[in-house]
Amino acid sequence: MLYLFLNWALGTAGLALLALVLPGFRIGDFQSALIAAAVVALVHAAVSTAFRPAQGETLPLVWGALLVFADTLVFRVVALLVPGFAMLAMYPAVAGALLLLGVNLGLPRLFRDRHATAQPLMNS
Numbered sequence: 442m443l444y445l446f447l448n449w450a451l452g453t454a455g456l457a458l459l460a461l462v463l464p465g466f467r468i469g470d471f472q473s474a475l476i477a478a479a480v481v482a483l484v485h486a487a488v489s490t491a492f493r494p495a496q497g498e499t500l501p502l503v504w505g506a507l508l509v510f511a512d513t514l515v516f517r518v519v520a521l522l523v524p525g526f527a528m529l530a531m532y533p534a535v536a537g538a539l540l541l542l543g544v545n546l547g548l549p550r551l552f553r554d555r556h557a558t559a560q561p562l563m564n565s
Contacts, residue, residue, distance in 0.1 A: 448544065452478035455540045456526075459533065466533035469525030477519055477526040484515045485541060505542065512538035 453474050460468040468474045488511045516534040520527050528534050 449475075449478055449482065451544050452482060452541070455544060456481075456537070459536055459540060463533045463536055465529035466536070467527040467529070473523060473525030477523045480519045480523055481512075481515060481537075481541065484519060485512060485545075488512075488515060509535070509538045509542055512541050 453471075456466075456468060456474050456478055457471075459466045460474075468477070489508060492507060492511065513531070513534045516537040517528065517531075520534075528537075
C-alpha cells in the first residue's frame with residue numbers, strides 16, 4: 442500500500458514539476474494533477490500488461506522504447522479525458538513518458554529487500 446501511495450505521490454509531484462518547467466504542459470490545480478496521475482497510472486498498467494507477452498522476446502532497450510511510445514500516447518489520451526490537464530504539443534507527452542519510466546524503474550529499487558541476499562551454507 443505504501444508503494445502504491447508513494448508511486449502516486451511521485452507521479453503527481455513529477456507532473457507538477459513538468460508543468461512548471463515545460464511550456465506546453467498545463468495543470469489547472471492540484472486536484473487535476475492527482476486525478477491525472479491516477480488515470481495515467483491506471484492506463485499505463487493496462488497498456489504495459491497488454492504488452493507483457495512481448496517483453497520476453499525483445500531487448501530491454503526496445504522494450505523501454507516501446508513503453509515510452511505507449512506512455513506518450515497515454516499522456517495524450519489522459520490530457521483529453523481529465524479536465525484541467527492539457528498538453529499543447531507532443532514533446533511534453535514524451536517528457537511525461539520519460540518521467541513515468543524513470544519513476545517505474547527507480548521506485549522498485551527503493552523497496553527491494555536488502556537482506557534477501559543468498560547466505561553461504563555452513564559446512565559442518
